[in-house]
Amino acid sequence: MSRLIVVSNRVNPPADTAVGTQGGLAMALSAALREENGIWFGWSGQVTDTYTGHLSIQKIGGVTVALTDLEQQDVQEYYNGYANRTLWPLFHYRTDLVAFERTYDEGYLRVNQRFADTLFPLIEKDDLIWVQDYHLLPLAQKLREHEVKNRIGFFLHIPWPAMRVFQTLPKHMELVETLFDYDLIGFQTEDSLSAFQEYVVNCAGGELHADGRLTAFGKTIQAAAFPIGIDAEEFITAANSDKALAFYNLMRNSQAGRKMITGVDRLDYSKGLEERFLAYEQFLNNHPRMEGEVFLMQIATATREEVGTYQDLRARLDSLSGRINGEHATIDWVPVRYVNRAYRRDELAGIYRASQVGLVTPLRDGMNLVAKEFVAAQDERDPGVLILSEFAGAAAQMKAALIVNPFDRQAMAEAISEAVHMPLKERRQRHADLLEDVKARDVVWWRNDFVARLKGEPVRLHEVEAVA
Ligand code: ADP
Ligand code: F6P
Numbered sequence: 001m002s003r004l005i006v007v008s009n010r011v012n013p014p015a016d017t018a019v020g021t022q023g024g025l026a027m028a029l030s031a032a033l034r035e036e037n038g039i040w041f042g043w044s045g046q047v048t049d050t051y052t053g054h055l056s057i058q059k060i061g062g063v064t065v066a067l068t069d070l071e072q073q074d075v076q077e078y079y080n081g082y083a084n085r086t087l088w089p090l091f092h093y094r095t096d097l098v099a100f101e102r103t104y105d106e107g108y109l110r111v112n113q114r115f116a117d118t119l120f121p122l123i124e125k126d127d128l129i130w131v132q133d134y135h136l137l138p139l140a141q142k143l144r145e146h147e148v149k150n151r152i153g154f155f156l157h158i159p160w161p162a163m164r165v166f167q168t169l170p171k172h173m174e175l176v177e178t179l180f181d182y183d184l185i186g187f188q189t190e191d192s193l194s195a196f197q198e199y200v201v202n203c204a205g206g207e208l209h210a211d212g213r214l215t216a217f218g219k220t221i222q223a224a225a226f227p228i229g230i231d232a233e234e235f236i237t238a239a240n241s242d243k244a245l246a247f248y249n250l251m252r253n254s255q256a257g258r259k260m261i262t263g264v265d266r267l268d269y270s271k272g273l274e275e276r277f278l279a280y281e282q283f284l285n286n287h288p289r290m291e292g293e294v295f296l297m298q299i300a301t302a303t304r305e306e307v308g309t310y311q312d313l314r315a316r317l318d319s320l321s322g323r324i325n326g327e328h329a330t331i332d333w334v335p336v337r338y339v340n341r342a343y344r345r346d347e348l349a350g351i352y353r354a355s356q357v358g359l360v361t362p363l364r365d366g367m368n369l370v371a372k373e374f375v376a377a378q379d380e381r382d383p384g385v386l387i388l389s390e391f392a393g394a395a396a397q398m399k400a401a402l403i404v405n406p407f408d409r410q411a412m413a414e415a416i417s418e419a420v421h422m423p424l425k426e427r428r429q430r431h432a433d434l435l436e437d438v439k440a441r442d443v444v445w446w447r448n449d450f451v452a453r454l455k456g457e458p459v460r461l462h463e464v465e466a467v468a
Helices: 024-033 071-091 101-121 137-146 172-179 191-203 230-239 244-254 274-285 308-328 345-354 369-376 409-421 424-438 443-455 461-467
Strands: 004-010 037-050 055-060 062-073 126-133 154-155 184-187 213-216 217-223 258-266 294-301 336-339 356-359 385-389 402-404
Touching: 004 101, 037 071, 037 101, 062 101, 062 294, 071 101, 101 137, 101 424, 126 443, 137 154, 137 172, 137 184, 154 443, 184 191, 191 213, 191 217, 191 274, 230 244, 230 345, 230 369, 230 424, 244 258, 258 345, 258 369, 258 409, 274 294, 274 308, 294 345, 308 336, 336 461, 345 369, 356 369, 356 409, 369 385, 369 424, 385 409, 385 424, 402 409, 409 443
Parallel strands: 004 037, 004 126, 037 062, 126 154, 154 184, 184 217, 258 294, 258 356, 294 336, 356 385, 385 402
Antiparallel strands: 055 062, 213 217
């Protein structure tokens, strides 16, 4: 029987799934791999003086986890450098924040080579290999250099940018050429898929076939959209657990009858946190009678702290939340509760459930799993309202949310007002529509679809249509 080998930069052993962790990729894969007798390969998160290529192999929850350490220079050039100073801002349309450094390119290719060299001896003839995300775009090319003939798939968890944005990357063509060593490439949305197709056809001189295959650089690959979901049933169970209930009660008591507008994000500039704070302030200014009646609960966990743009953002948010509170707070009301710590999943579920409004307003996001978790955690009898950015991949599926343009402060302020005042009947209807889709297109649906396509089986188009 063929095994599934998942490769990702960050590896969260499945035994950790009960604990709150940051990052949609880690959450999604731990849920997906729980049922697979596969191998999950990636970086241990540990740093050594010099790279050894040593693999630590452990069996956790039925999954073999194979981890390799990286050396300090690798982490700086590959993870903090090319992945998070070059590709991340570029793919999120923040060309103003992109750093192009030759050493980052070199480090990125070196680590991909090291991953390929270390993974290669583990690969058996019939294994399917599934590579995750922007850290590892060229991995298939490096594996093919070892004569690996297995089927290799790639899934991009972040957006693929518009052609003219992508073309600002030095050596953009070389990077795309490496993708043609995969058999299948998956994107979160049709939007990202189209942007990739446009690049291949109009920049790389390739061809888009009627069945969706792409030919360029003398090779033909499959490319399609596979919107990722959450482990919906488990999240609903978590939202009904004792721990969630305890957090729900804690929140409700501390709300003292006030409506809670909640945001939960990594502290990342793609998440639109400053714009969100300012829109909330605009809402208070537009509706002075709401002062003391609502508050914003923003949970923003620090991430990628060695990267300067993240340090700058943190400083700006500290100052902005302080200013809004200084200007609007009274002796018995604080308008913004700004929290930098991480919570367990069941605790988060309790917080979501106690919220009257979920504010998910990234400026650009591959999917955004928080939007789906918020919906799954609600009490169907008295659900909260989801406000969702049109620039989150999730907006293509979650049309019953209040969809907003996160760059439009007034429109966001009015959406907050609409959400806070929405009648129960409308809240129930919107929530029912959203929940149906969150359950139908969950993480298992996503994985099964991708793996079936990677094996060469036909896509389950009828199921896609049924829930569309
Ligand atoms: P990204 O992958 O860019 O971080 P997503 O919204 O897709 O964005 O996924 C974020 C994941 O991280 C979600 O599963 C969410 O529950 C989790 N998360 C975000 N912030 C926190 C936090 N403060 N504590 C615990 N988990 C968090
Ligand atoms: O989902 C996007 C993503 O970048 C994942 O690839 C990543 O694991 C997650 O967000 C968190 O980022 P990091 O691994 O850098 O903490």
